[in-house]
Amino acid sequence: MNTDMSSKIYDFSTLTGSIDAALNSWMSPGLAVLTELVIIGLVFLIFYALLGLFLVYLERKVCAVIQNRVGPNRVGKWGLLQTIADLIKLLMKELIPIRKADHLLFILAPFIVIIASFMAMGAVPFAKGLHVLDFNIGVFYVMAVSSLGVVGILIAGWSSNSKYSLIGAMRSGAQIVSYELSVGLSLMAIVVFSGTMSLSEIIESQVNGWWIFKGHIPAFIAFIVFLIASTAEINRGPFDLAEAESELTAGFHTEYSGIKFAFFFLAEYINMFIVAALGATVFLGGWMPLHIGNWEGFNQVMDYIPSIVWFFTKTFFIIYVIMWFKWTFPRLRIDQLLTLEWKFLLPISMVNILLIAFLALMHWHF
């Protein structure tokens, strides 16, 4: 670990540690843990909602820039309150009951989707010492819980008793199950390099250089594969076949209205954040500042930038890239989508992981 004074300034573990100590001194250890859980849950709920609103706003602004428009600019300064106004509108909208729908599953589906993204969020290391769930299979955990979302999508498509929804859900099922493989393999590349699945240890292994630089070309290939496959996994353009609006009107959430629709919408954006955060953590060093070899002065200056700033900069860079290709590319066709995965991405990432295993064995990475 970096023992620099400067990196200690921004260590959140001092803050969280003092809260923990204070709570323990006031109440019994069991109650203290319970209180901490409640605090974390509340903080996460608020953060989740605010992040969702901000990402929607960001997407509208980014797509407006790409499309020669201004974007939201009436509600609040620079239209910042636009998404809040939209949320209020969605909250007040009627929840249209669907006749002959499977009501229990119909109501359950948005919650499954949102819970999956909520669970994945818990393992994201936001900054130094700001990490809720840090255990030894972090990468595996995020992969596992984020793929739970597909269950919600399938249930939504099936229960709403609409042909468009069903086609959308089936597409989404095929797509997510296929692309999960490539995402997993490309993340595995870095797991092989760093020799651990724990997200905090992966970050620590990047103290003298991010894996995308240290891992030569194979790590870069893994990053590109990860970017493509994870975009497909979160059903975003150009892989948004599950909700292809020109073909299936709105795909799996055609029949949803009001706040239930908003749940799907929110979950999609949070999933985008999770994927970007995971990419930033694994490939771009997470909250680790940019360090170049022996440039002591440069490294010192970089250390003065707080780790939370590093994390969000990298994450939002990846989010911007994902938005960028959503708004410039046409949508793929379902057979092309599956061809891309099974005939190109999967073989590439399989060969790539062999290469990486070889590199790691020979200790040829930096």
Added chain:
Amino acid sequence: MSEEIIKDVIVRENEDYIINMGPQHPSTHGVLRFEVCLKGETVKYLIPHIGYIHRGIEKMSEAITYQQVIHLTDRMDYLSAHINNEAVCMVVEEAMQVEVPERVKYIRTILDELNRIASHQLWWCAFGMDLGALTAFFYGLRDREQILDIFEESFGSRLLHSFNTPGGLMHDVHPNFQKRTKEFITYFRKKLPEYDQLLTGNIIFQERAKGVGYMSREKAIAYGVTGPSGRGSNLACDIRKIAPYGAYDKVQFDEILMTEGDTFARYQVRMAEMWESLKIIEQLIDNIPEGDFTAKMKPIIKLPVGEYFKRVETARGELAVYVVSDGNKSPYRVKFRSPNFSNLFVMNELAAGGKIADLVAISGSLDLVIPDIDR
């Protein structure tokens, strides 16, 4: 011969998985309903159902004067409003044996081509949307706005102008017309390559368009497919070349023909036609002769007894107008042969066997305007 080219009647089966695309659906561009039978993602057959926006324009025309018929033609193919107007005007002028002034012919031709460009721009927007390239929409509309501004200045309306009257124009064009049109030509010459950068060269776009919805030349003839859709199948059907009207005999331009017959060929034809239209306008805009904006016409037009027929090339194909007159001030019978009606019914042939996404791409590449189908 035609039996081999045109498929047999579709037989519906009980276990068919039918979805109804439309009449309210984002990709049918209007109130059209496709009854699509699916096998998984693959389209088994497709039946277009029309009539959701039938207004009986042909029947209505029998009760109104010729000047009034022109206003109804705007509402057929609303993106080629000016060209539709011109077809009716030409029928009346031929029947009355009126020679329209040269100035009118030039201005009509320039407006035809501007209208064609505006229509192709909107098609490009919508086609991009159909394929999921949402940004294309805004690029297309940005440039279409320039043309609509020119229209607005001269006619006071942007979409349904009814600017043609039998014998000429409603009034002369705005003094700025020449200047602004020339500005537009230089502007659009710069912007048109952006369209190619954004969409044409994109690998996903090419994969989606190439080899999709193949239409042979024979099939195009059998179904009466005309316009850019027909020319994508190497069918030379440009009325501007076959039977020049207006000032088309005075300009040099190429009829764009492609041999591939797929969605991408139809796309390329339209893109190249925009360049050709710019070329036509450029040849005419500086040489508009001075003179009257209309020939002398009687206030009440009564066509001599007989049958009259004229055809023009709209942005979507051949529009033919057939008028039977019994000597009264309103026509005895009017028949519009609209290009979209013929272009629509080839859909089943092109889309069957493909995926749902292909169906959307094909209907986009045929550039359907629904009010023109129903009339």
